[in-house]
Amino acid sequence: MTTQALLEQIHKKKSFLCIGLDTDLEKIPTYLLSEEDPMFAFNKEIIDATHHFAVAYKINTAFYEAQGRKGWKALNKTIEYLNAEYPEIFTIADAKRGDIGNTSAMYAKAFLQEMAFDSVTVAPYMGKDSVEPFLAIRDKHTILLALTSNEGAFDFQTLKTDGVELYKKVIETSKTWENSERLMYVVGATKAEHLAEIRKLIPDSFLLVPGVGAQGGSLEDVCKYGMGKNVGLLVNSSRGIIYASETSNFAEIAAAKAEVMQREMAAQLSKLHQ
Numbered sequence: 001m002t003t004q005a006l007l008e009q010i011h012k013k014k015s016f017l018c019i020g021l022d023t024d025l026e027k028i029p030t031y032l033l034s035e036e037d038p039m040f041a042f043n044k045e046i047i048d049a050t051h052h053f054a055v056a057y058k059i060n061t062a063f064y065e066a067q068g069r070k071g072w073k074a075l076n077k078t079i080e081y082l083n084a085e086y087p088e089i090f091t092i093a094d095a096k097r098g099d100i101g102n103t104s105a106m107y108a109k110a111f112l113q114e115m116a117f118d119s120v121t122v123a124p125y126m127g128k129d130s131v132e133p134f135l136a137i138r139d140k141h142t143i144l145l146a147l148t149s150n151e152g153a154f155d156f157q158t159l160k161t162d163g164v165e166l167y168k169k170v171i172e173t174s175k176t177w178e179n180s181e182r183l184m185y186v187v188g189a190t191k192a193e194h195l196a197e198i199r200k201l202i203p204d205s206f207l208l209v210p211g212v213g214a215q216g217g218s219l220e221d222v223c224k225y226g227m228g229k230n231v232g233l234l235v236n237s238s239r240g241i242i243y244a245s246e247t248s249n250f251a252e253i254a255a256a257k258a259e260v261m262q263r264e265m266a267a268q269l270s271k272l273h274q
């Protein structure tokens, strides 16, 4: 999917919400455990109930990998379902990959071609030749970790080299890589005050912003500091939406949570045109 198509969806739905499918067998309603594929059954209900309010779904592969073969099957069924039923939705494989070039090329093939996600999250630590194989794939996007939402972000990402924080160096250098127009960046909502400076470096790039909801980040601050002229934001919430209720009407309650976020987003978007 092109960023233009994503932007059209954002304006159409008045939403830049990404729902994180961090599906955990210990957290889904217990009655689903008797289903043949409980993870997929849960995801399907969540997606069907919430898709009006979201423009993207992020599948965190860790939750599926943790369940072995059954988990991979559920992951595959979920992305196939999204691509077949809701092709207008932007899909993210949150796999945080990156390795030497020929290995990265295999990860890129797996997530962007075989599984046909629109994008994949990638760690920048191994540098240019570890990221370019992802960028080589047409009409797909590589979402590079820049400034993450966790406490450990301060261990390395904010260290200064030549007076510049490492995460800024990652952003600046990545702009020189081949096909860099296919890059998006992760910036945690818990670090919203850094967004204004990040926007100066990458005024037009899309940012995937996790960390609202369960991690305490503020949507208002994210918009205040991070919204670009072309929106440029995908704000993710996982636990805050998908585990809003453990009862049999969990999907309805998740939809209500998603709608609250969508309304806040619509209000923020309306400011863009004032």
Ligand SMILES: O=C(O)c1cc(=O)[nH]c(=O)n1[C@@H]1O[C@H](COP(=O)(O)O)[C@@H](O)[C@H]1O
Pocket (backbone or CB within 6 Å): 020, 022, 060, 094, 121, 147, 148, 149, 150, 186, 187, 188, 210, 211, 212, 213, 214, 215, 236, 237, 238, 239, 240
């Ligand atoms: O790349 C990510 O998605 C990510 C980066 C980051 O800096 N912080 C972060 O929380 N995430 C992911 O975003 C999701 C956040 O989930 P909730 O805190 O439940 O909304 C999880 O899937 C995390 O793995």
